[in-house]
Structures are given as structure tokens and as C-alpha cells.
Amino acid sequence: MAVRKVLKLGDPHLREVAPALDPGEIGTSAFQCLITDMVDTLHDYGGIGLAAPQIGELVRVAIIEIPAGSTRYGELKPMPLTVFVNPRVEVLNPETAGYWEGCLSVPGLRGYVERPQHIRVAYTTTGQQNVELELKGFAATVFQHEFDHLDGKLFVDRLVDTERFSFEDEYERYHL
Numbered sequence: 232m233a234v235r236k237v238l239k240l241g242d243p244h245l246r247e248v249a250p251a252l253d254p255g256e257i258g259t260s261a262f263q264c265l266i267t268d269m270v271d272t273l274h275d276y277g278g279i280g281l282a283a284p285q286i287g288e289l290v291r292v293a294i295i296e297i298p299a300g301s302t303r304y305g306e307l308k309p310m311p312l313t314v315f316v317n318p319r320v321e322v323l324n325p326e327t328a329g330y331w332e333g334c335l336s337v338p339g340l341r342g343y344v345e346r347p348q349h350i351r352v353a354y355t356t357t358g359q360q361n362v363e364l365e366l367k368g369f370a371a372t373v374f375q376h377e378f379d380h381l382d383g384k385l386f387v388d389r390l391v392d393t394e395r396f397s398f399e400d401e402y403e404r405y406h407l
Contacts, residue, residue, distance in 0.1 A: 233268050234275040235286040237335045246383040251317045252290045269294050278335045282380030291317045293377045316355040324349035332386040341402040343395035346375050
């Protein structure tokens with residue numbers, strides 16, 4: 232339907248906590264329009280995930296799509312486009328690992344962030360089914376990154392060492 236503008240770091244809307252989506256809204260035309268706009272925006276911007284607050288919609292909805300083959304994040308296990316309504320993350324093992332993260336709302340920058348690497352995600356589907364996924368490794372990082380947006384958080388909030396925060400060109404030159 233439409234490619235929306237992705238809000239950037241500094242926009243106060245990115246710092247708001249999104250309320251849960253009423254399950255009765257899932258089948259509505261407004262919800263379907265939101266999902267279509269999110270997919271169009273994700274594809275246009277070239278990301279692998281997008282949360283509704285990133286396009287100015289304050290609801291607990293995110294999408295993730297990991298294409299087969301290489302991405303700008305390296306080799307990842309592919310995942311078809313999936314819509315996550317009211318997702319909840321449970322850490323199954325607090326052991327962390329770090330990755331260089333980027334974000335459509337923080338364009339041109341990368342930062343090294345450590346996150347738990349074994350999580351369970353519970354969410355509602357567009358068909359109003361309750362589903363749980365268990366994720367490990369970088370996939371766990373991707374999900375936590377996207378769902379942080381629903382709580383008004385950005386990856387820059389999770390940086391521990393600001394010396395591991397750089398422009399993408401310098402990341403590619405010095406840190407790959």
C-alpha cells in the first residue's frame with residue numbers, strides 16, 4: 232500500500248512504550264493496512280525486521296523476514312515473513328554473546344551489543360493463534376533487537392563500550 236518513513240534516533244516517538252494490540256483488531260482492515268505498509272517499508276529500506284513504532288504506530292506489532300543467502304548481517308538461517316503481535320521474550324539462558332547491530336532507525340551506524348543467546352518468544356499470529364518459538368544465537372539477537380522497539384529502546388541504549396560504536400564504513404574497514 233505505502234512505504235512509510237522510518238523514524239530516526241532522536242524522534243521522541245521511538246522512546247514510547249507501545250501498548251498491547253487488542254486481539255479484536257487483528258482481522259480489521261486497519262490492521263491489514265498497517266501490516267502491508269510495514270512489509271512495503273521493510274522491503275524498501277532493505278531491513279530484516281521492523282516494529283510498528285518505527286513508522287509511528289504505537290502498537291506491539293513487529294515483522295521479521297530473513298531472506299535465504301547472505302544478508303548485510305552475514306549468513307543467517309532464512310525465515311519467511313512473520314508478523315508478531317504482542318510478543319513476549321523469556322530468557323532461557325542468561326549467557327550472552329555480542330554482535331555488531333545496525334538499525335533502520337539509526338542509519339549508517341553500527342554498535343556492538345551483547346544479549347542473551349537462548350530465548351523463548353510467545354506471540355499471537357495474524358490468525359489469532361498463540362505460538363511459541365525457541366531461538367538461539369544470532370536469531371535470538373534479531374528478535375530481541377526488534378522487540379526492544381516495542382519498549383521504547385534502541386540498540387544504542389545497550390552499548391556497553393562506546394569504542395565499539397561506529398559508522399558503517401569504519402565498521403567495514405576496521406571491524407570486519
